[in-house]
Amino acid sequence: MNQLLKIHSKYNRHIKYALAVPVLLVSISAASEVKWSGFATIAGGQTTSSDETYDLGFGNAYDDRYSFNPDSLFGLQASAPLSDSAMATAQVISRGSDDWNTAFEWAYLAFDVTDNWRLLLGRQRNPAGLYSDFTDVSYAYHWLRAPTEIYSPSFDSYDGIGSLYNFSFGEVENLLHVLVGRSKDNPFGDNITDLDLYNHWIAAYTMTWNWLTARASYGERRLTVGVDDIDTPVSDANDIDPAFVALTDSVMVFEDKGDFSTVSLRVDFDSVFVVTEFNNSNLGDNFLGESDSWYVSAGWRIAEWTVHLTYAASENKVDNADEIAAANAVVAALGGPVFTLEADAAAAAGAAGLAFSTSPEAAAVGGLAAHDAAVLGGDAAAQGAAAAAAVTAASGAAGADAAAAFVAAAGPTIATYTVAATAAGTAAGASNGQESDTESITVGARWDFSASSAFQIEYTSVSDNLDSTGDVGLFSAGIVAVF
């Protein structure tokens, strides 16, 4: 039953909106002019060596066997006027990475309050960066995929109210975009029973003058991740040893307040353009920490060709000394071996650092997936295996070894489960939270062979300051189109 509920929860988004489809279609077909439009990316790629994977986020990764799934997608939008000033729009996207399942990424009513002020009510994208609104529409920018250091695919739709206000000062056009909303989308599926991004607000200001575009955005939100399964054992354990209180508070992501800001600058002459963006993302008072990411990209247009070069870097900063100390205090109180989590974390940070640079949210959820999965299962062996598997998935083998070793040593008690779970979560969190710098270079070319479609080819090389685990090269190519 529990499993059923989980499956239901995983596909809840699809089911909920699938039910909405007939209603929407009926009302759309009743309207006179429905506008259909769409976009597609059909692309494939592979990494340059057998032990390398390139993760676009949430485990959606390229490996050394050619694959079409990670980047390919197909989007379809229907838009129908309801009155002179109101319009209903739904946009569905099928992704190769999601077994071509269809999900509603946008579904809103637009109301034009005045000529310059539009409200969007419903599901819409978080307008964090220059390309956030149309990250999925590869045709609309020069890369095959927007820099993954800042843009993570999906996980960015919110249900709420958006406000778009345009105004101009002489030749300068301005756009103030505000969004207030909530997201319960769960890209990780089974291991996380609840993912809640709420009290979310963001304000983005864009100014455009001739060849110059400047943009700044700032937002805040609270984050709670999948505590359902872990609540009971943790509260039991809290009775056993009060040291747990400090540990679970520091490890669990529960109503934690985070903030994020992005500044962007784009210079675009006819044949040359340069764009740069800087993003700071702080995921709140937990082990997830804070990251700084930025990139600079330049392109040259020669007739139907665009060649481009991008440098991107991501720095992951966190102070997790408190968490590590708390974990060790608990483990020591229960008579277990003391973890040297710093060492485990350092070893695991290669993989986790890459995950984190790809998407702080991915790493956040990854850490909690480990945390959550570790309390599933009925006996110590399963417990250990679950913890090991989860931590391996989230942050590499070192954390898993630590968790499994501890379970083997301490034996099957409720406290053991919880310590194993928490230690696994902490290890994952600690390694995710390791200081790590990654950088990448992308070279690419785009050929606009028709007015609405283009061929793109790219090579990306990623490296970090830790070891070769996170270093990867990726070749990818494909067709992007709008219709």
Place this chain on the structure above:
Amino acid sequence: MKKRHIHNLFISSFSLLSLVLASTLSLAGVVVVVSTSNANTELDEKQIYNIYMGKSKSFPDGEKVLPIDQKKGSANREAFRESILQKSSSQLNTYWSRLIFTGKGTPPQESGNASVVKDLVGKNPNLIGYIDSSDVDSSVKVLYEL
């Protein structure tokens, strides 16, 4: 200096020649039209550009404006794009795809050939279109000649 002058002269005669050729071929130019019941009397190139790029939503007199395009590939549409919008088809597609898929805007309605556009514009004072000058009749008035 003299060389430059000669060069300019050459260019001018050449443009003149192409203009003559072009008008001989099409026998007419492209004009921007509104209904005769529309109160506006003129629009400049920049105003037309803003209307067709979705940047302005009303006529100078404050009435709502709805731009309409001829169908893809029409000679008038190509001439209008090159002369007023001054963007390639790819650039226009990129521009609009950033707005269409993000709830920020809708491109001009695509509505058939010049005579269809003229009929629509003639009946609705909120519409604006571009047609062949040879299609102009009493239902529409010309606000701009390309």
